[in-house]
Amino acid sequence: MVNSGKGLENVYIDQSSICYIDGFGGKLYYRGYSIEELAEMSSFEEVTFLLWYGELPTKKELEEFSKELARSRKLPEELLDLLYRIPKTAHPMGALRTAVSFLGNLNGEPSATPEDVFRKGISVTAKIPVIVATLYRIKNGLDPIEPSTKLSHAANFLYMLHGEKPPKEWEKAMDVALILYAEHEINASTLTVMTVGSTLSDYYSAIVAGIGALKGPLHGGAVEGAIRQFMEIGSPEKVEEWFFNALKEKRRIMGAGHRVYKTYDPRAKVFKKYARLLGDKTLYEIAERLERLVLEHLGKKGVSINVDYWSGIVFHAMGIPIELYTTIFAMGRIAGWTAHLAEYISHNRLIRPRLQYVGEIGKKYVPVEMR
Ligand SMILES: CC(C)(COP(=O)(O)OP(=O)(O)OC[C@H]1O[C@@H](n2cnc3c(N)ncnc32)[C@H](O)[C@@H]1OP(=O)(O)O)[C@@H](O)C(=O)NCCC(=O)NCCS
Numbered sequence: 001m002v003n004s005g006k007g008l009e010n011v012y013i014d015q016s017s018i019c020y021i022d023g024f025g026g027k028l029y030y031r032g033y034s035i036e037e038l039a040e041m042s043s044f045e046e047v048t049f050l051l052w053y054g055e056l057p058t059k060k061e062l063e064e065f066s067k068e069l070a071r072s073r074k075l076p077e078e079l080l081d082l083l084y085r086i087p088k089t090a091h092p093m094g095a096l097r098t099a100v101s102f103l104g105n106l107n108g109e110p111s112a113t114p115e116d117v118f119r120k121g122i123s124v125t126a127k128i129p130v131i132v133a134t135l136y137r138i139k140n141g142l143d144p145i146e147p148s149t150k151l152s153h154a155a156n157f158l159y160m161l162h163g164e165k166p167p168k169e170w171e172k173a174m175d176v177a178l179i180l181y182a183e184h185e186i187n188a189s190t191l192t193v194m195t196v197g198s199t200l201s202d203y204y205s206a207i208v209a210g211i212g213a214l215k216g217p218l219h220g221g222a223v224e225g226a227i228r229q230f231m232e233i234g235s236p237e238k239v240e241e242w243f244f245n246a247l248k249e250k251r252r253i254m255g256a257g258h259r260v261y262k263t264y265d266p267r268a269k270v271f272k273k274y275a276r277l278l279g280d281k282t283l284y285e286i287a288e289r290l291e292r293l294v295l296e297h298l299g300k301k302g303v304s305i306n307v308d309y310w311s312g313i314v315f316h317a318m319g320i321p322i323e324l325y326t327t328i329f330a331m332g333r334i335a336g337w338t339a340h341l342a343e344y345i346s347h348n349r350l351i352r353p354r355l356q357y358v359g360e361i362g363k364k365y366v367p368v369e370m371r
Pocket of ligand 1: 007217218219220222251252253254255256257258259260298301303306307308
């Protein structure tokens with residue numbers, strides 16, 4: 001290979017002041033603030049402001065920003081009609097992709113300035129949880145619920161999903177989840193968003209592409225894979241046999257391994273705390289036993305526990321169906337996608353790497369009837 005590692009491993013494509021990951025030390029900072037402190041003390045609204053504008057908001061700025069997000073929740077009627085027509089068999093990430101793409105057709109002029117990106121970012125960030133909750137209710141034959149302008153971003157999602165205001169501890173856990181998922185440097189979906197943005201295409205096209213990238217099981221889709229694997233194992237006594245069979249079959253343990261972290265993902269530590277607090281006891285025990293085996297047998301390869309390992313147990317505790325878990329990741333990550341898009345286009349250069357050609361050249365064309 002020329003220059004770079006496969007999969008762009010360790011390739012730096014630009015400079016950024018949004019997020020720092022210490023993959024060996026297991027540390028993560030958004031704009032210089034540690035993830036542990038933000039998860040404990042901040043809110044998704046505040047973290048989004050921080051990621052976009054570079055500083056924590058004043059009280060007044062936070063109030064205005066939160067109000068604007070809340071005011072932007074309502075879906076256009078045309079989109080509501082469309083949500084009824086998306087096949088009930090669609091995965092919610094596919095349905096979300098369609099919905100955001102449709103929004104782009106209502107409001108998709110090119111985004112050439114960071115201000116324009118942030119203006120659209122507020123609208124889409126506000127609407128993603130509303131779209132997801134509405135899709136869920138339509139699919140289950142329930143009437144969609146109007147968004148509230150009084151509730152926080154996290155509480156409004158749970159309210160629209162379940163039809164009642166969530167208990168405080170659920171609101172906090174959802175808020176923490178959105179903070180933990182909000183940003184993570186140049187992962188596969190953020191690179192995708194930046195690549196589309198670098199062509200000077202519009203904001204919605206970039207975000208739709210990001211949703212597509214996030215959906216895959218090696219990226220955001222792992223959150224669904226992780227909890228399904230705990231359910232497949234079924235009971236704590238079966239963990240060991242399942243694990244060694246998985247190794248024999250060369251199956252990947254979902255929620256384990258990371259391109260950048262070679263030690264325990266700091267976000268997973270926070271999720272683990274909430275899983276212990278709120279989660280189903282059997283699932284927690286299965287996950288904990290499997291975690292011990294992963295660390296013992298795969299740790300020497302640098303495989304540890306990532307953000308998607310424990311989060312599903314937290315969402316499951318709030319009565320959320322598994323197929324929605326990746327959309328919760330998207331609800332958080334829209335903040336990081338938007339921040340990076342704005343940062344990148346403010347000093348834009350088309351993203352266009354190379355592939356090292358290893359095929360033949362100079363072959364003679366043979367007409368089809370002679371082959
Ligand atoms: C995230 C992921 C794609 C990163 O992959 P990567 O950086 O390309 O790592 P590699 O595929 O090169 O793996 C390196 C080694 O660790 C092993 N490995 C990595 N992740 C593993 C996992 N989840 N389970 C078992 N083995 C794993 C590989 O088999 C490989 O072993 P080998 O050298 O003996 O062949 C990978 O860890 C993975 O598939 N994880 C499961 C999906 C997941 O949880 N994704 C969410 C990420 S936040």
